Amino acid sequence: MAEIELKHVSKIYEGGAAAVRDFSLDIHDREFVIFVGPSGCGKSTTLRMIAGLEDITEGELYVDGEYMNDVESCDRDMAMVFQNYALYPHMTVYENIAYSMKLKKVPKEERRKKVLETAKLLGIEELLDRKPKELSGGQKQRVAMGRAIVRRPKAFLMDEPLSNLDAKLRNQMRTEIRNLHKNLDTTFIYVTHDQTEAMTLGTKIVVMKDGVMQQVDTPSQLYDYPVNMFVAGFIGTPQMNFLEADCIINDGEVKLATRLGIIVPDKGKGDMLLRKGYTGKKVVVGIRPEDLYDDETMLSRFPDATVHTKVEVYEMLGDKCCLYCEKNSEKLTASVKSDTKARRGDEIAFAMDLSKMHIFDKDTQMAIVH
């Protein structure tokens, strides 16, 4: 259990390259925080700074109000699960799990009890006498988790723990990690580049890019109210569509002229654009593939928010269809019901759910209105 506080933390390497810049975050007790971003965004570095494996160049780190910058990682009481598991090859599974307790001089009997408990929780009881090289990837992963769990640490740090597993195992472990969080009542900090993992596991997600924190929010807030185009594009698959548009006033109404058609935003969004002085300027319209509809009911419901394009690729996914379209060199992806009649080469019209439309500033890429 721990409150972790990062204050203007930066990691600058000797050559002057910054891996993390001015990172400030409060992590509350029992939160499940996810650091997510493309590779090289500084998420792992941030985690390693919390773990004490990297020095903090600037800024301060507090755990439960205690200044931690200069505390050695062995004295921070945090457990970490590594991407490549990092099991001690010369020890059995039992010894691997028990090692941290041995270091803490926990009595042998208690050690034994705790290891067995943990092994049972993870379903690895029959593996306790094996050496790491005799384990499969999934089993190693469980042992690595066991090694962390058994300690009941202040916080769990996980650095892409599932990325070496196959898809099926990854889904299974994801569920187990979520259950663990529920059972253990401890702070989790989890690094991943996989936005699905981020969305399904986190109670708080930190989106990072190029060493800079972009947005910190709950999964649903991130999805519905991304602060900029990067976050909007990073969260959600398929990715959000971005359509360049001229913000114009026509018949006293604010309209957005895209290359696929003119969209009339609802009153609230129009007023916001007007008030912020975007008329006559270029903006970017963001709309998620699942907020585009090709059925008649929706087309008639949103006649002022229709775009016209041409289907280039038709992808049947079973429960839904992905249509990858392009016209006037503007790409558009739509995720529609699987009974759609649209096929490759068809001219097609989509209605946008106007309430789900996002508008971004073209230059700053920041969200203007959601």
Add this chain to the structure above:
Amino acid sequence: MDSQRTLNLKTEVSARPAVHRKKKKASSTAAEWVKKIVLLMASAVTAFPFLWMILSALKTKEEIMDVSAFFPQNPQWQNFTEVIFQSPIVRYIGNSLYVSVITVAIQLVTGAMITYAIVFMHFRGRKALFAIIMGTYMLPTAATYIPSYIILANMNLLNTYTGLIISSAVSIFGIFLLRQAFMQVPTGLIEAARIDGAGHWKTLWKIVMPMTKSSFITFGLMSFITCYNNYMWPSLITDDTRLSLVSQGLRQFFIEGGAYGTNWSLVMAGSAVIVIPLLVLFAFTQKWFINGIGGDTGMKG
């Protein structure tokens, strides 16, 4: 017709690899023989001095200078008993073992600690430190004799084992050898140990050492042999004959009569006796001379 053709084809196809295999086998046996002969010759060259030493130890004083007889006529086994029971050679062996064991133990600890710092700890000047350490390896040992002698003299450690041991408390060769091994240990394991709550000391001895055990053993053995056989430096700083190591002792007691008076068969018997501890050591540890970190490293590749 057609079916016959396919059949022919089939036999041809299946026959071809068989021929190929046979040929390969024949050429490989020839290569095996060449290899064996070369190895046999190399072994003979290596083993000959040793064999000669044993044979000479069993000869009489006269026979030894007579090149016409390779084998002794009457093996003089009493040469061995004489050397073992009537000369201080056993004492010298004891001295050598004592000094070597302690020196090696200290070298292993210091070597491991320095290497750990160089490989796993991050501090300013780490690379420079390693360069300096390696630089001293280039220095001829003889060049260090005088300064080392003066230092030991100032510390009043001349003519003591303490002086002898602390003057070889660090082995540069060992640092080099251990560094090669330590660099194979995944950094992730060190980090995992640190996170698990192990300090540097524990990480070194409980994680790094077991994983690089073979290098430790190799280093220990090589260092042991060097210490055991050491001649020049010990004879410079000790002049008390009770403190002599084997090489010194051998010289003092068997060659002191001058080139004409030397009883060569006793010298040979003495030499054979002092090699025994090393041979025993080899017998148990030869597999460790094939060094390398093997097996699973615990990290997914």
